Amino acid sequence: MTAASELTDHTGYWMRMVSNAVSQEFARKVSGEDVTVAEWSFMRALYEVEPTPPSVLAERMGMTKGAISKLAERLVAKGLVERTENQRDKRAHSLSLTKEGRAKIPVLASLADKNDAEFFGVLTKEEHKTLDRILRLLAERRELKSTPVD
């Protein structure tokens, strides 16, 4: 086997390539709703458990506090998310979806469905299930061992 052919054997390389393609296409789809992929991801994370402090969100999304801070700022400006003061601790606050934000969820989710179908529809049901299972397993692992440096 030549060195050149070994080079194609990195799972991370293909993962990055496919993930970029999926996200790019999704970005195009949601841009009509005036929302970015990261914003959708943020809103969705919020939708599951709410209200949530930024720090928790950062860990769940695998992003830094700084990124979350800016993302939250944008979403508040768009009126999709709101902050609630924390009485006990004046440093902290919590984030929740506004009514408008909440209303957008199903729309965005259906775009996500469509995007998923377009990309992963070529897989057999079995393959798709396996892929899903593996990705979640890996995501869990990440959460366990590698909190972002920040």
Place this chain on the structure above:
Amino acid sequence: MTAASELTDHTGYWMRMVSNAVSQEFARKVSGEDVTVAEWSFMRALYEVEPTPPSVLAERMGMTKGAISKLAERLVAKGLVERTENQRDKRAHSLSLTKEGRAKIPVLASLADKNDAEFFGVLTKEEHKTLDRILRLLAERRELKSTPVD
């Protein structure tokens, strides 16, 4: 089933999360070699077929011409890549690895091996193989139907 639980069912969502984690960790690893993930990806693409015009590279990597242009610029500045004029067409040129660039490949590849092992080592051999196969399949599909907008 509630709407909330359906929300976790997007493959793209998990893919993005895992891919980011993998790339981030890899970025940390290669930063010692004064190279970024995109730069590695670029060099690797070049390594396979060389010399190559930027436009072809852009398509292969799923990036825009603009991104490739800047990436190439950085790599030329670092002395890892070089341009060759095209005699037939004065607009065009080709890119190849320099001796130094070529020499870095095995080092970077071994870091990539290590990163892959860390992340995907938790999978069974069977799972890992399946994941690989699926990702390549999806990457191929992308190339067939979705050249970047640009």
Place this chain on the structure above:
DNA sequence: ATGTGTAAGTTTCCTAGTCAACAAGGAGGG
């Protein structure tokens, strides 16, 4: 009460990539 250390968020600086506008060269028809 107060000083020291720690935690929550924000801000600044830097890198990276998209998109759109652009310059420059080529191809083909009249």
Place this chain on the structure above:
DNA sequence: CCCTCCTTGTTGACTAGGAAACTTACACAT
């Protein structure tokens, strides 16, 4: 020739996120 249209690659404006410095607030021991 030369005019128009297409192609190649670069640039600038903008968005996004990471790292690290910073601000403010808390906790707890003295």
